[in-house]
Amino acid sequence: MLYPLPVVMVSVADRAGNSNIITVAWTGTVCTNPPMLYISVRPERYSYGMLRDTGEFVVNLTTKKLAYATDFCGVRSGRDVDKFCCLGLHREPADKVSAPMIAESPVNIECRVRQIQELGSHHMFLADVVAVHVDDKYMDNRNKFHLRKAFPIVYSHGEYYDLNQILGTFGYSIKKKKNESNKEKYNQKK
Numbered sequence: 001m002l003y004p005l006p007v008v009m010v011s012v013a014d015r016a017g018n019s020n021i022i023t024v025a026w027t028g029t030v031c032t033n034p035p036m037l038y039i040s041v042r043p044e045r046y047s048y049g050m051l052r053d054t055g056e057f058v059v060n061l062t063t064k065k066l067a068y069a070t071d072f073c074g075v076r077s078g079r080d081v082d083k084f085c086c087l088g089l090h091r092e093p094a095d096k097v098s099a100p101m102i103a104e105s106p107v108n109i110e111c112r113v114r115q116i117q118e119l120g121s122h123h124m125f126l127a128d129v130v131a132v133h134v135d136d137k138y139m140d141n142r143n144k145f146h147l148r149k150a151f152p153i154v155y156s157h158g159e160y161y162d163l164n165q166i167l168g169t170f171g172y173s174i175k176k177k178k179n180e181s182n183k184e185k186y187n188q189k190k
């Protein structure tokens with residue numbers, strides 16, 4: 001019961017050039033340097049064979065606009081449908097891996113598998129991040145990335161949520177606020 005979770009669309013391909021998308025919530029960052037992440041996938045998924053075959057995949061971040069596609073890719077199998085085609089999503093060639101990127105996603109993270117842990121119901125693919133692509137739309141003229149403008153979503157206990165309220169920014173708990181320091185000054189004078 002570890003919620004909320006990231007929810008991502010993982011694109012994969014086989015050596016024959018067939019590609020597919022699988023929705024994954026069992027995923028996370030595991031190391032900053034070298035940059036690494038994991039995805040855990042059940043062996044019965046159609047995508048599993050492709051992952052094992054090439055050892056490569058792309059993590060495509062999801063957004064409010066892509067919520068429907070995210071759910072669809074998590075309830076339909078590539079054995080039965082071409083998910084790119086059904087959803088009107090476009091394949092974009094990646095730089096370093098054979099799996100295509102989803103053009104509509106704001107951030108595409110190219111990954112190469114380093115280790116596979118056959119844990120039980122899920123096998124964990126521990127991977128190196130070998131390239132990252134960010135849609136220019138979300139970069140400002142000082143090269144700062146604004147993910148918020150893409151309306152990212154999370155998955156929590158069977159429900160998808162957007163993130164529409166900022167409660168604070170990194171380190172805000174220890175930052176002195178202007179009026180707080182005035183209050184302190186006032187108290188000191190008293």
Ligand SMILES: Cc1cc2nc3c(=O)[nH]c(=O)nc-3n(C[C@H](O)[C@H](O)[C@H](O)COP(=O)(O)O)c2cc1C
Pocket residue numbers: 007020021022023024025026027040041042044045046047048070071073074075076077078079122155
């Ligand atoms: C929100 C959501 C999260 C999911 N997370 C995972 C996951 O982490 N690992 C997994 O193996 N399947 C997960 N699934 C299920 C697969 O995405 C689903 O079985 C999919 O149809 C498999 O596609 P494929 O057969 O084309 O590979 C998730 C589904 C949803 C809707």
